[in-house]
Amino acid sequence: MDVVSPELNSLLPDEIMDTEAIEDVPHSHSGTTATQSEPSGDTSVPMETDTPLATENLTLSSEATEHTQAVSISTDSITSSPPLTLNVTTSGLQKLTAPFTISPANHQIILNKVASSQATEAAKSSGTPPQVIKQEGQKLLVTAIGKSGQPIVLQLPHTGSKPGVSQTSGDAKSPAPQFKVVAIGGRSELKPLMGSAGNQVTTLQAQQLKTVQIAKKTPVSSAAPIKFIITKTVNSKGLSPQASVPPVIAGRVLTQSSPVMPQRTISLSETHNTSIQSIPGKKIAISPLKTPSKVTSVAVGGVGSSQFKTIIPLPQPNVQQIQVPGSRFHYVRLVTATTASSTGQPSGPSTSSIQTAKPMVVSTGAVRMSVPIVPAQTIKQVAPKPLTSAAQVVTTTQTQQRLIMPATPLPQIQPNFTNLPPGTVLAPAPGGGNVGYAVVPAQYVTQLQQSPFVTLASSSGFPAATGIQTQARLPLNGLSTSETTSRPRKPCNCTKSQCLKLYCDCFANGEFCNNCNCNNCFNNLEHETERLKAIKTCLDRNPEAFKPKIGKGKEGESDRRHSKGCNCKRSGCLKNYCECYEAKIMCSSICKCIGCKNFEESPERKTLMHLADAAEVRVQQQTAAKTKLSSQISDLLMRTTPVISSGGGRLPYTFVTKEVLEATCECLLEQAKKAEQTHQPQAEAERMILEEFGHCLMRIISSAGKAKADSASVSC
DNA sequence: GAGTTTGAAACT
């Protein structure tokens, strides 16, 4: 089975998902130690900045009797460590070439790198934020590399001597950077595994070789990204609850949890295992490029641009969200729950992550991915996202994960995913893992996060039979009223396009139709296949179809401009027909419009803009004034009614007729205009309005009193 | 609200 189905691959750009070459990964043989060396140039994931000084290639492959698990870890370290290649082949027990230490008892493989514990400790003592991963002194923990279905945890803790790492016999001794590989059932420092420690796991029915390539970027000062390539076999189909445990990359921590199974966790964390923290700004990017085979890429975090991608547990067990802060696109992975399990979901990382929203977890199932990690300094420069933001929480209860969306600024990757509009569903492989991915608008992600179902699904076992469509609908229909009403985009009214063409604004903007007036709408998760095809068609026609039309201008130009320019002929580019005018930008040289009046010095444009601004201001003022006046009158009536009523006179609201209200409003508006014309500050304007309101009230009261007196005199 | 206008998107 592939990470994604071939059919899907055919529909998607090659850069996005490609698993064709998965089979190309050499399988290690049982009981043998194979060396898989990948030159740094080949394995390196395109890094946007740093150039690796040295490369360490580490390949761990564990093979059961009939299947193979291979983990290739390639690190480019600033320490310029000599190239290191290691293959670990396990058949029940792990065999590993030095300098790695294997602890068969707990199925742990400890890879000791020339860790500079001192440097790490120094960094910690110097107040280095926990989210900053230090280049040195890191350990990579690979947990549960053993028989099928076992969790794999890759961790990069701060120091080499952390609690819970005691089983890592070669911890401090090895001269090489320390990596810890925890085998089947082993508990990772960062993530408690679901399965029992001694669990030997069920045998995979079929396994699929997948590679996870993780590239860690070194600090800005150092140009030595560390890359990890993890290749392992996983069952291709019929994922049993025990067997299918998707690796999760959480913020800095890659964890994977299964409702039933021991977690296959890939964790990258500089922090202590007991304090899993998200690392804002830290990027874990997976690049399909530059790898011999196509790779499903995952990227988390961004450099400077705060390009995060976060996988958030969706309300449904088979829906995962990938949020990209700074982008309006949110990605959701849909996983058909084929592995129902009555056993409860581990209450550990997943649940806590959801609740605390701190860990940023990127789940990666049996995927090949490269994860460049943002250098610590770069991370520091990036304004940390609030850890409390649930959007940065990445957790999964999925039994298998296939794709982690890239948040990398790498041009080779980013465009591919940014081209995919929200709502894009990456269809699951036929008969395969039943895992799909959907890109959904941000509001859906928010909704999902707010949905109580999230906690429900993430914290406990869930019905596995829940369908994708049901899952997809949940966020869609679950939108709260406020969210729905606050939706900036107008509902579309498409009738013929099925909302699957760029005619549809929703589709063109990468949004699902929601509360639209469209007919026969296919722009939803229920029609993910059609939507995917439509997206593919659009991208074939125009690779930048889903990119924002309004972007920056030429070099040095800060003004926005239309990427393609308009072609207006009759509107003079002064009506909303014109995309430039609609975006409130000037037409540029790339526009092909005729009779354009949408330029800086255009008197028509100035007049129009002035009128529009004036009208807008007027509307705002009127709205505010009416609201305020209405509230004040209401309050006044509430206070005065008992008094006047007790006096036996006419009720006050009988005097506050519609005409009186309108007159009062006009008076107040006039006062507001007067204040505006005289350029009074807001406080003064408010004072003038309130003063006028007081006058109005006095007149109303006076009139009421006079009427009462008249009435009394008449009665007399 | 119906009909018209408009220009982007889609199609040929």
Add this chain to the structure above:
DNA sequence: CAGTTTCAAACTC
């Protein structure tokens, strides 16, 4: 790539 058609939004009445 150019011309035409389709489409849905913007606009007018």
